[in-house]
Amino acid sequence: MTSTAQELHPAPTLEPGRTILELRGLEKRYPGTHALKPVDLAFKAAEIHAIVGENGAGKSTLIKLLTGVMPRTSGEVIWEGKPEALATPHEAMALGINAVHQEVVLCRHLTVAANMFLGEENSRFGLLQQRAMVKDAQKIIDGLGFDLRPMSCSATSPSASSS
Ligand SMILES: Nc1ncnc2c1ncn2[C@@H]1O[C@H](COP(=O)(O)OP(=O)(O)OP(=O)(O)O)[C@@H](O)[C@H]1O
Numbered sequence: 600m601t602s603t604a605q606e607l608h609p610a611p612t613l614e615p616g617r618t619i620l621e622l623r624g625l626e627k628r629y630p631g632t633h634a635l636k637p638v639d640l641a642f643k644a645a646e647i648h649a650i651v652g653e654n655g656a657g658k659s660t661l662i663k664l665l666t667g668v669m670p671r672t673s674g675e676v677i678w679e680g681k682p683e684a685l686a687t688p689h690e691a692m693a694l695g696i697n698a699v700h701q702e703v704v705l706c707r708h709l710t711v712a713a714n715m716f717l718g719e720e721n722s723r724f725g726l727l728q729q730r731a732m733v734k735d736a737q738k739i740i741d742g743l744g745f746d747l748r749p750m751s752c753s754a755t756s757p758s759a760s761s762s
């Protein structure tokens with residue numbers, strides 16, 4: 600895995616009560632739709648939040664803005680006291696903002712290791728560090744006790760197809 604994200608943005612200190620993420624008037628409009636009305640929210644360390652709302656309330660839109668999938672129309676996102684653009688998914692991931700999706704979509708033509716590091720590939724001077732990624736993948740797989748081979752294709756791997 601590329602170490603740059605962690606080096607640039609060390610994990611926030613998790614003293615309870617400390618504000619990690621703050622949304623100020625975060626809003627999204629599409630032509631003809633006000634997808635997310637301005638949201639003001641503060642997320643403090645060691646807190647767990649649940650966002651509940653009717654269909655079309657803007658829950659997915661909020662997550663898309665926070666994960667850099669979609670640009671906001673207006674508002675601010677303050678991470679660790681600093682305004683962040685969150686213009687791309689990479690920017691969000693580098694800060695440590697990740698979405699864990701209910702339905703995981705695998706690229707079935709790629710290997711198990713390639714799927715595991717999708718979007719977070721280990722590269723040096725623009726070249727993928729395949730051997731390092733396979734080694735790291737094997738370590739994670741062994742740690743989890745799965746019967747998977749990092750270089751097998753995820754479409755053919757027996758354990759990868761069972762949910
Ligand atoms: N790309 C888009 N272009 C135009 N309108 C959109 C787009 N994405 C979402 N919307 C609209 O924005 C509003 C909020 O959608 P969103 O998907 O965020 O709601 P949600 O709370 O996640 O709903 P659900 O509970 O159905 O998942 C809806 O009216 C939706 O139709």
Ligand SMILES: [Mg+2]
Nearest residue numbers: 655658659660
């Ligand atoms: Mg949704």
